[in-house]
Amino acid sequence: MDDFLVIAGRRLRSRFFVGTGKFPSNAAMLAAIEASGAEIVTVALRRLDLGKERGENITDALDPEKYLVLANTSGAADAHEAVTIAHLAHAAGMPKWIKLEIHPDPRWLLPDPIETLKAAEILVKEGFVVMPYINADPVLAKRLEEVGCACVMPLGAPIGCNQGIQTREMIKIIIEQSRVPVVIDAGLGAPSHAAEAMELGADAVLVNTALAAARDPAAMGRAFALAVEAGRLGRRAGLAGKSASAHASSPLTSFLKG
Amino acid sequence: MSFLEEFNSRDRSDLRQVAECRDADAIRRLLASEKIPEGPETFALLISPAAAGFIEEIAARAADLTARRHGKVIRFYAPLYVSNECTNTCTYCGFTMENKIERKTLGGSEMRAEAEHLSRRGFRHVLIVAGEQQKIVTPEYVASMVRETKGLFSSTSIELAPFRTQDYELLVRDGVDGLTVYQETYDREVYAKVHLRGKKRDFDWRLACAERGAEAKMRRISIGVLLGLAPDWKADVLACATHLEYLMKRWWRVQYSVSVPRLCSSETDYQPAVEVSDREVVQLIFAWRLAFPDAGINLSTREPAYLRDGLIGLGVTHMSAESATEPGGYCSPEAALKQFDITDERKLDEIAAIVKAKGCEPVYKDWEPCLIG
Secondary structure, eight states: OOOOEETTTTTEEEEEEOOOTTOHHHHHHHHHHHHHHSSSSEEEEGOOOOOTTTTSSSSSOOOTTOOOOEOOOOOOOOOHHHHHHHHHHHHHTTOEEEEEEEOTTTTTTTHHHHHEEEHHHHHHHHHHEEEEOOOHHHHHHHHHHTOOOOOOOOOOTTTTTTOOTTTTHHHHHHHHHHHSSSEEEEESSHHHHHHHHHHTTTTTEEEEEHHSSSSSSHHHHHHHHHHHHHHHHHHHHHOOOOSEEEEEEEEOOOOOOO | OHHHHHHHOOOHHHHHHHHTOOOOHHHHEEEEEOOOSHHHHHHHTSHHHHTTTTTTHHHHHHHHHHHHHSSSSEEEEEEEEEEOOOOOOOOTTTTTTTOOOOOOBBBBBHHHHHHHHHHHHTEEEEEEEEOOOOTSSHHHHHHHHHHTTTTTEEEEEOOSSSOOHHHHHHHHHOOOOOOOOOOBBBBBEEEHHEEHHHHHHHHHHHHHHHHHHHTTTOOOEEEOOOBSSSSSSSHHHHHHHHHHHHHHSSSSSEEEEEOOOOOOSSSOOOOOOOOOOOOHHHHHHHHHHHHHHEEEEEEEEESSSHHHHHHHTOOOOEEEEHHHHHHTTTHHHHHOGGGSOOOOOOOOOHHHHHHHHOOEEEEEEEOGGGOOO
């Protein structure tokens, strides 16, 4: 049974996206990505030295046939900086896809909704496939969809905290209302969190810290991949409910004759 | 993608199949969920024969959802017919061009008199209705009629021929905040058979109308099918459910409601293609409520009093009352001009008393015109 995720016309078999920060070594990163089966891999442009020869950057080892390597705008504190980073990434030969993240706050790295919407509008007009990282705000998600973002990426919890889906109720509303794919990004610390996101109806998840900080990143990559698949299958199979239905004390439809 | 494109490309046969479900366990599973999934799939399951066996349990869920999402209230409105002129031939409608009834279009003072009458009766929300005579009932004419009612109503909706986006923008500027447009049937073949002449033959123009209204920033949009027009009424309401789902996601700022009108006797001798029973209408209303908890549900005076009373608190959010379906009908009733016969002829006060007795609040004003413009 084919079950592709389509973003901006690109068909993806894997619903598991991986970030490339914080790994103990490039080798560990590569092993984790390989084991994860991910097709979309994000990298902070600020980590790339654009002056370097090919082979010296962390992304050079990633086979472009196999992976869609996207820049993210991590480090940008406002719309202007994010747009500049996107331009740089494209000029450096990266695809015209951008994971938009703007966090002026260095402590929690929470995304700035106003600057994100501004930057998204500009980048969409310029022809970028824009994937914005946002707080789990349903109205913001709709606004970003309206300006033409290819997906929305609400957080489950602040970046790197591994707390799982703390924004569950808002995530559910975003999923219910969205016309573009919803990718849960940030906060997923264990494979069970990823499965939960998929069971809630997310289209994909993005994980970085949980792999990079694991004792065995490659094994964790595989564990997450299985969890994403299990959650997706569970969602599609139709989860049975938890609570019993309400019972009226006296008949409500007795007014119906015959 | 516009709804028209989605409508043309989407195969709805799977949904139609679900609407024939006879597996009681499927309904038990659905009703066991803490939160019933929203959308056309659930809607299809809830209009199935299997769901008919759970009508009490479904009614309880409908009552609970209605109270939580809409409150224990019924909002009242009255239709205000401004013209029965029509250039369409619609085989089921009393206004059809062939019908040799007297034609009338209200002038400014007549409009003011009608509006004052409704205002005195206690109505604050009105729905301006007219036949489709594009040269007489123009957007400018309607705007001038709305201006005649200035200060009398807090919400004005329209149910007219489908206009262009810029026409709706004009009307919104003049104080119209709601648009009602029923596709009548989503079955192209039946649509062509019952709309023989006139602009209304253009199925696609009508189908895209709700979106044009949303684009023009209408705050409320109401859609629906005329039950009994197409032989397969379930296919019709399923298509309407996909329409509502699309609108809610694409034009998410708008407040939507649905109607479940059944064909009434009119001045034509049109016989409904299918009889939709009271029990089926009730099941349909519950299906709308459970599958689209945020949508309003309108129930007009076409329906009998016992059914309207029984449904208070169980899903319905808006009711008309004391309706006259002919232009000028409030000040000087003339049966010969009517679009159709209403069934519930009770006075507003009488219905409001029943609403109260059922533990709900009758609401007359639920909008403030200064919020727009």
